[in-house]
Amino acid sequence: MRPEFTSPSSSSSSSADRRLNALVRHLATPSMVSQTAVAFSPTSGFHGDSVFSHVVRAPEDPILGVTVAYNKDPSPVKLNLGVGAYRTEEGKPLVLNVVRKAEQMLLNDKSRVKEYLPIVGIAEFNKLSAQLIFGADSPAIRENRVTTVQCLSGTGSLRVGAEFLARHYHQKTIYIPQPTWGNHPKVFTLAGLSVKTYRYYDPTTRGLNFQGLLEDLGSAPSGSIVLLHACAHNPTGVDPTLQQWEQIRQLMRSKALLPFFDSAYQGFASGNLDEDAQSIRMFVTDGGECFVAQSYAKNMGLYGERVGALSVVCTAADVASKVESQLKLVIRPMFSNPPIHGASIVATILKDSNMFNEWTIELKAMADRIISMRKQLFDALRARGTPGDWSHIIKQIGMFTFTGLNSKQVEFMTREYHIYMTSDGRISMAGLSSKTVPHLADAIHAAVTRMT
């Protein structure tokens, strides 16, 4: 007879009971235990099955997978034009001088501790981030109608905003541009929104399909959420003009469509922070409401520190306050409170006018280098007589160029020329240098002439 474990009748085990139980356990042989195990639990056992046996391997992330493949390639001429991370002329990652300075200041400040931040993050960081994107003189800020919460870069800001919308907004559909950053659909779907698309990119002109955009937004149900890239559209680099933005704004307001801006490249597009925020500011000046996800990954080079902010512009201060309290309920069960390091660096820089100026200069230098790469690539293709119109390379804005190459051509370029890029033909201009432009131009030329 198999000895039973006696549960102690009193609620706290007396030591006698404990000793007895320990004895009993030693007496119960493995075979006796496994008999019980087999009888009750088909999913456990000694060399047991896992409850997660059925989990299959997920496909590589299409964007991050590019770098994985690049890293495996032994070729000395390989070029990584995948991930949108800035590289210097020497092909190296860049930590801005002003960031290093801020880091040192933080390190030397012995009074700094690593305590938990409040759920919404660093107050100063939030305030300065709102000022950066909306303008220090923004009426929305003056009237306390903005709530800003620190989040994990752009991704985290989008996710927190989307979760809030899924819980509190009456419309659960978000319209995203076709195409958009590969991670957008999943962010919104996992947050509980359903995703539809609106026409954006026109492959024939390699520019904006403005008519299609207006039509699709025009036929969206009233109140729908609309994702807008504030500037430097990813992956196409195609941005509306200011006039087009104004038309978009009017249409959206007339249909009560809710704007959700993704601002990942402020300062990186034109080289000017205010200019790159124009689209967003239009939507705030008109007194309406919007969501803004801000990232410091690229424009401050803080990629891995995951620094960002979600702002919600409301029509009244008390509303903004209530919204903030609900945002906290989204954040607490996700990560409790945001990471301190990167946001501290940002706050240090933004609040010091000298450091802020230094930053704008370094930012402009990065943006200018990218603009120069565009020119060089365009010239190189023209010099080679590569068939086709390549003017989109200099017309498109920001870190990426949507080359218009198809996936077969991309595959060819990877195979023959060791050029790594996403299969949609997007190249990160930030990964180019004067030295490597000729190689890329050769590759494009070959792909276009030999593969159609």
Added chain:
Amino acid sequence: MAIRRAMSGRIMDRTAVVGARYMSSWWRSVQPAPKDPILGVTEAFLADQSPDKVNVGVGAYRDDNGKPVVLECVREAERRIAGNLNMEYLPMGGSVKMVEETLKLAYGENSELIKEKRIAAVQALSGTGACRLFADFQKRFCPDSQIYIPVPTWANHHNIWRDAQVPQKTYHYYHPESKGLDFAAMIDDIKNAPNGSFFLLHACAHNPTGVDPSEEQWREISHHIKAKGHFAFFDMAYQGFASGDPEKDAKAIRIFLEDGHHIGIAQSYAKNMGLYGQRVGCLSVLCEDEKQAVAVKSQLQQLARPMYSNPPVHGAVIVSTILSDPDLKKQWLKEVKVMADRIIGMRTALRGNLEKLGSPLSWQHITNQIGMFCYSGLTPEQVDRLTNEFHIYMTRNGRISMAGVTTGNVKYLANAIHEVTK
């Protein structure tokens, strides 16, 4: 008519703002959320002007002067890192080095399971992030499962599994009369739960009660969980902090591993490395074999990508710098022991003071319980009196963060507790 025209004239002035909803908000119906019960305590404490105020609310370590501590090993690691780290994106699964070192802490320095690559592990946003990632993973791959959560537990556990949309049940844990473990009822709940349920276990230093099963009790818990084919998920937020010895604090986990369970673990460096605001942690899931571990890890990454893409680098590099340098690691172990010992000392002092005051109640549980928290047994009304009359701040469930007790305030605290309980 004239009035309407005048009004519409004003509105027409704002033709530039076609269609703007400047009169009403979409969010008018949003209710103000209740304050977080734990973090709200610190807010209230900060607002209090009294010179006698004591904060024994949130579980963040304080030294004997009541000051937050940055460990020396952390300062040294930061000195080494500063100026040298580029801030490139980590992979979605985080810092490989940090994760490797972290697994050793939980599974054992020379764990065969690590050598066999059977553990799917990713860097996570501290303990919260690790639990949430697991909850999302559980929802996606075992959609019909439910999670059993101890009563009581860290309040945020409920929020995490709720937001992951995993149905939750509770199991008996704390026994108020003895201020110890309700072991019989806990075992009953394990036996009565449907086969293949998921059980959330605190690996050591249970939060908020400080009541941990004994080693023998853990063995029985393991046996019964196994018999029912349940999944054991460990939240280990206090490794090293409970006894002062990280190996000892991992005992429960090691018992389950010996018994062949395929467990999951959420690990946090918030307390034991004092990295709170850096949000450094790790989620691991033990699998049948390497192939499955690769699959599970890839799926965990799929859940992280639409949440935050990849985890923050700074805190992770601090951890891997410390743990991969034998001298720094030794220093860390020393500093953890100092923190744990101070807390154990304060437990003794608080109990001693209460007994000296002639309290009619038993305060044995103060020294029986382990880790950062003491479940005092105070009622919400008594807690309110402590706050209102004595400026002592704690959560209303009577949980005292022993880390906030110092030689400077322990007498005052004992006095106040005696006053409201005599």
